[in-house]
Amino acid sequence: xxxCFADRTANMNGTATREIFKLLSRPEIISFAGGLxxxxxxxVKELKEICGELLSASDAYKLLQYGTTEGYPPLADAVIQTxxxxxxxxxxxxxxxxxxxxxxxxxxCKSFLNAGDTVLVENPTYLAALQIFNSxxxxxxxxxxxxxxxxxxxxxxxxxxxxxxxxxxxxxFSNPTGKTYSEKNxxxxxxxxxxxxxxxxxxxxxxxxxxxxxxxxALYSFAQSDNVVYLASFSKILSPGLRVGGAVGNPDxxxxxxxxxxxxxxxxxxxxxxxAAEYCRRGLLKRSVEDSLPLYASRKKAMMRGIEKYMPSEFxxxxxxxxxxxxxxxxxxxxxxxxxxxxxxxxxxAYIQGSVFYADGSGKNTIRLNFSNASEEKIDEGMKxxxxxxxxxxxxxxx
Numbered sequence: 001x002x003x004c005f006a007d008r009t010a011n012m013n014g015t016a017t018r019e020i021f022k023l024l025s026r027p028e029i030i031s032f033a034g035g036l037x038x039x040x041x042x043x044v045k046e047l048k049e050i051c052g053e054l055l056s057a058s059d060a061y062k063l064l065q066y067g068t069t070e071g072y073p074p075l076a077d078a079v080i081q082t083x084x085x086x087x088x089x090x091x092x093x094x095x096x097x098x099x100x101x102x103x104x105x106x107x108x109c110k111s112f113l114n115a116g117d118t119v120l121v122e123n124p125t126y127l128a129a130l131q132i133f134n135s136x137x138x139x140x141x142x143x144x145x146x147x148x149x150x151x152x153x154x155x156x157x158x159x160x161x162x163x164x165x166x167x168x169x170x171x172x173f174s175n176p177t178g179k180t181y182s183e184k185n186x187x188x189x190x191x192x193x194x195x196x197x198x199x200x201x202x203x204x205x206x207x208x209x210x211x212x213x214x215x216x217x218a219l220y221s222f223a224q225s226d227n228v229v230y231l232a233s234f235s236k237i238l239s240p241g242l243r244v245g246g247a248v249g250n251p252d253x254x255x256x257x258x259x260x261x262x263x264x265x266x267x268x269x270x271x272x273x274x275x276a277a278e279y280c281r282r283g284l285l286k287r288s289v290e291d292s293l294p295l296y297a298s299r300k301k302a303m304m305r306g307i308e309k310y311m312p313s314e315f316x317x318x319x320x321x322x323x324x325x326x327x328x329x330x331x332x333x334x335x336x337x338x339x340x341x342x343x344x345x346x347x348x349x350a351y352i353q354g355s356v357f358y359a360d361g362s363g364k365n366t367i368r369l370n371f372s373n374a375s376e377e378k379i380d381e382g383m384k385x386x387x388x389x390x391x392x393x394x395x396x397x398x399x
Contacts, residue, residue: 030382041292071097072273078280079246087221101233110260124357140359149185166199173206173323194224205233211297213321302376306383
């Protein structure tokens with residue numbers, strides 16, 4: 001039987017993310033493809049205790065009922081306190097609790113985008129954001145970038161040319177590159193977007209995972225108008241399975257996003273919100289993040305060692321000060337990492353092809369590597385296999 005699906009689904013392609021999770025489910029694969037936090041960093045014991053106490057209370061039934069769309073007040077307060085660390089000042093009216101940061105992207109699209117509208121993004125950018133933009137029949141246009149952030153002259157030129165509905169950015173430990181925009185670059189972005197009255201969606205799930213270098217405040221903190229919406233997520237610092245986060249921004253935007261959320265899921269799981277709120281109230285979040293940083297730092301160093309030891313000299317890569325990812329390009333090499341992926345998997349190692357992170361599908365010779373979810377021993381083993389594989393492929397391409 002043939003079904004008449006909506007036209008907009010023709011633009012939706014979940015192949016890359018589906019394949020990532022298929023690879024992660026195979027125990028023999030050393031996968032650098034996902035974006036999972038370290039298993040060791042998930043606070044199973046503490047959450048078990050919190051769940052037991054919450055559900056043992058005399059009014060526990062309230063957590064199993066419906067809640068307000070705007071969010072569980074104690075969690076909204078926890079979001080307000082948490083984002084202060086990066087210069088984001090907010091009141092309750094500025095906050096919407098969301099079902100993970102990704103829902104924040106979706107609600108921003110629901111609130112602003114019509115079919116045919118344009119969103120400006122860094123090239124490369126978060127692949128799921130590109131998929132969401134496609135689902136709203138919008139066009140993503142890439143902005144040039146370097147090690148310090150996006151090219152502000154290119155941003156301004158493309159604002160004039162495309163008249164975008166908003167700009168989507170991941171300024172701190174970017175997914176996929178791992179890089180962080182400088183303070184100067186953030187100020188320039190804030191100035192230019194305010195000048196043209198263009199909203200900015202700042203996606204910030206990784207900022208607390210800094211294990212070297214100096215903290216940089218959120219782009220939101222430099223905003224010269226109230227045009228920035230800041231997305232905070234508990235997925236990488238507490239639990240991705242809870243699906244809890246917060247959107248902070250102009251009350252008019254937040255109200256519109258809340259109306260859109262009502263028609264999507266009514267509200268984020270009340271029990272999940274209460275668990276996250278209690279975790280924060282007990283001061284466990286700051287402690288657990290601090291405890292996880294040495295683990296992430298050691299795994300990133302293991303990947304750096306593996307790259308230097310095993311990867312071909314043509315591989316040019318980032319060296320992030322935090323987050324979960326390393327980005328690399330095979331400089332001057334005519335290879336297509338998407339076409340080669342299945343052959344790498346045959347050697348029991350996986351990466352994610354860089355082309356899925358580009359608005360225009362370019363970046364054929366790039367890859368993203370995740371270091372957070374494999375032991376140092378597995379990282380070394382996997383990088384050895386990956387290095388040998390790419391040396392062979394580059395040699396074959398040259399001949």
